[in-house]
Amino acid sequence: MNRIALYYLFTPLPDPEAVRLWQHTLCDSLGLRGRILISPDGINGTVGGPLDAVKAYVKATRQYPGFRGLEVKYSEGSAEDFPRLSVKVRKEIVSFGAPGELKVDEHGVVGGGVHLRPEELHELVDARRAAGEDVVFFDGRNAFEAQIGRFKNAVVPDVETTRDFIRELDSGKYDELKDKPVVTYCTGGVRCEVLSSLMVNRGFKEVYQLDGGIVRYGEAYGDKGLWEGSLYVFDRRMHTEFSDDAEVIGRCARCEAPTSKFENCSNPACRKLTLYCADCASDPATLRCPEGCTA
Ligand SMILES: [Zn+2]
């Protein structure tokens, strides 16, 4: 049996290079593959392999005092889902381009949004609705991911990569949300740890973050809650659904047919992801950015 382990933890790491060497040796000796990023603020990883090896990895990693509280999600998959083992030291474990702004202590990110479990999210939404107030959902992912799935009525910032968030937040576009209850959400929660703290720093007064991200929300409520559509995932599958009742909210860039399938632009210099239906995707000639390639 094989599994993929996904995890992140924000904690001060005074010697990231030593952690990198240890993690590389550990994964290598267990035959695991995947991607691990280490920074002075923590660790963010996805590793796959035989279940016993993955469990041994998690156990060994938790022996480092700073990683004792490491929470791990397991999903279907194996070492074959990764081209190699990559363990790197970076300035940030999620690239917001703000390494100096994030404050981390042994309890995690300092001054971020309030964590809400899926049930607590529903309690907040219900309580505010009863008081005649709306809770704003703020998508913490790249804008294209929201094309196939998002929380109902979510605000989707115009970001191509996570590095665009600071520019978006500083643009003034979202200033009217600063006095409203705002819930940030992303795939597994890691991006919101940083995003919510950037928002608090910029004067958003009531910021929450969805604990465990869309993945944990989907486990709890499937397609019977406030989520609609598919979830974009960064592996070969490219999207996943919580149930057979998932709505298809994406639309083909050519013919507007419902679809959840992204295709790379057939221009090798571009490769931009665009939504296409199966019919339009079957002809490579039409797999070109509809408005022309920018690359
Ligand atoms: Zn089409």
Ligand SMILES: [Zn+2]
């Ligand atoms: Zn293109």
